[in-house]
Amino acid sequence: MNQPAPPLALLAELTHRCPLACPYCSNPLNLELAANELDTATWFRVLDEAAGLGVLQVHFSGGEPLIRKDLEALIRHAGTLGLYTNLITSGMGLSQARANALAQAGLDHAQLSLQDTDAAGADQFAGSKDTLAKKTASAAMLCAADLPLTLNTVMHRGNLDHLEAMIETALRFGAGRLEVAHVQYYGWALRNRAALMPTRAQIDHATEIVTAARVRLSGRLVIDYVVPDYYASRPKPCMGGWGQRFLNVDPVGRVLPCHAATTIPGLVFENVREKPLAEIWKDSAAFNRFRGTAWMPEPCRNCEHKEQDWGGCRCQALALTGDANATDPACALSPHHAEMFTTAQTEAAAPAPEFIYRRGGGA
């Protein structure tokens, strides 16, 4: 294989600790403990190596990255390396002093999550209390610190009908961008799929709302939105292609091609404690496993779209077919596609079951 192009972005998952317990949490089922997290000096080295490798942006994420007391130091260090710094936060536990300190450290952008525009829904979908009020206050603090803001919302059957209100909220919060994400069904979200799956009619209505809002708010608010996989006919180029644009360093230093890659059995992930990032990016078996097109089965291997979608999502292929090598069932050419669509329709039509929340406060 040729040398892979350098990655564009590093997702730095600083911790799995989080004050929320969202029923669609994308972190692994087994969370890492605080005692095992990388220390500040090691993260400094990871940032140095990432910049050296050609990374342009670093996303500080978690869990809740605000829990790390060295967050400002990491942002400042990344800034000195010329990296564009983004904070992905729930906003829980933010103070005005902390927001100011983040801005002072040179943070380029903050992405704040909001689970619902309805107070009861926000608490239910975050597994927490007073979520809407706290996040509204956090948005104001980030704006007061003059930090550019994206509002991120994960949508599902319980909040998709509030999309219009979410767009208004993004404007009221002073966000320049709204990211409308759909739940991705692996890990914890897969357990709650029946409680989260929207109907086709909800999706169609949401698409209409976004299409109209993009015209109405052109030059004011950018809206990122894609149709969710269960109702799509083509797979998404997950992570812009496995091992092509992104790398993810988890709280204990494992380097992953995507944040859900640990769900795939048989992959061995190397650790920044043991090897340089550049060597892991270029040579590790996990990154090369699904990189490019040589690994693809039929009909992907001879498909004209293979270098657009890069075979879609490996974690989803595994979750739905039992085989991480299979064609992503989001593709209409997958033998599992019809079954995926039927599953979505059946689950969305049935009454929503109760959420299963993470217990024990670790999440």
Added chain:
Amino acid sequence: MGGRAMSRAVDATSCPRLARGVKMRFDGARQQWMLNAPERVLLLDEIAQIILSRCDGVVSVDALCRELALEFAAPQEIIQADVMELLAGMLHSGFIRI
């Protein structure tokens, strides 16, 4: 910012600037000018880089095009058409504001 926001469009009197959170830089590894924005990287060709580097929120599109017409010894109407097209796309995708 209120909920009654309306769309905005570039005209000759607009004074565009990079949107908040958007940074222009030259990347040594790729030998390339680019815009970094939240979750997005946009590679810039030479012309786009020249135009955007002058979008300081003070200079109008009209003044900017007059400047470029002089420097590149090209008709202002042609320059203005190209500049407006670039800026309209940049505004819609959130890289600049007016």
